[in-house]
Amino acid sequence: MPVPFEALIPMGLVGVMFFTTGTAYKGLKMIRNDGKPQRSNIDNFDVMMMNRDERLTGSQRGQSMEAIAPKEFATNSAWSTEKVG
Amino acid sequence: MATHREANFPSTPYVDPSPSPSSIPHVDEVGATSAPLKSASFFLGSYCQKYNEDFMLCKSENRDPEHCLKEGRRVTRCAQDLIRKLNQNCAKEWEAHWQCLERQNHELHLCRKPERTFNQCVFDKLQLKKEIPGTPEGKEQIHEKKNPIWKGMQR
Numbered sequence: 336m337p338v339p340f341e342a343l344i345p346m347g348l349v350g351v352m353f354f355t356t357g358t359a360y361k362g363l364k365m366i367r368n369d370g371k372p373q374r375s376n377i378d379n380f381d382v383m384m385m386n387r388d389e390r391l392t393g394s395q396r397g398q399s400m401e402a403i404a405p406k407e408f409a410t411n412s413a414w415s416t417e418k419v420g
Numbered sequence: 421m422a423t424h425r426e427a428n429f430p431s432t433p434y435v436d437p438s439p440s441p442s443s444i445p446h447v448d449e450v451g452a453t454s455a456p457l458k459s460a461s462f463f464l465g466s467y468c469q470k471y472n473e474d475f476m477l478c479k480s481e482n483r484d485p486e487h488c489l490k491e492g493r494r495v496t497r498c499a500q501d502l503i504r505k506l507n508q509n510c511a512k513e514w515e516a517h518w519q520c521l522e523r524q525n526h527e528l529h530l531c532r533k534p535e536r537t538f539n540q541c542v543f544d545k546l547q548l549k550k551e552i553p554g555t556p557e558g559k560e561q562i563h564e565k566k567n568p569i570w571k572g573m574q575r
Binding site: 359371372374375376381384385387388391396397398399400401402403404405408409410411412413414415416417418 | 428430431432433434436437438439440443446449450451452453454455456500501503504506507511514515518522523524525526
């Protein structure tokens, strides 16, 4: 019995659709994360460290290996506030 | 029981630009971010062990930030010293390891190969060895296991 290759064509098409949408999602996530894969399973410690990275470098995924922080770091910590009354 | 309050989405950050009082000795902050610090974490632990333990014991007495400022300054200075030494001696291997960590969600078990070269460089230049405290007696260190089960995908 010859292989029913016509049946594999729609399977291939569906596979290509999964592949392109998956790649597009991954690409968009990488654009949002400075070209790196997105961080997953972030706990409170990681949230705190990523906010500190944002204060140090301007982006939550930015990294630096300096020993001394830039001058602005000493005073740019922020409390989120709301207007009451 | 909670009284109802309207949903607020506050977005005004309050930043206090005034510098710290001049009575407190000034120490610059550590400038390393999360991935380099995680990569160098065990070396920071062993190099600065006495200052770290001092600070933790002080904190266990009283959690008021003012109580432990002096010990905190010592920890900061020691960490800056080690980061400077790592930058002078092993900068390339360190960068390779923490760049790998950044790509792998900061999972140490997925970046063993760059970690091995980095640990070797630090051992040669700074005589610091990574040891995981709390491993059971007789069991080998997990980062030195030859054929681990949990590893990254073969690419």
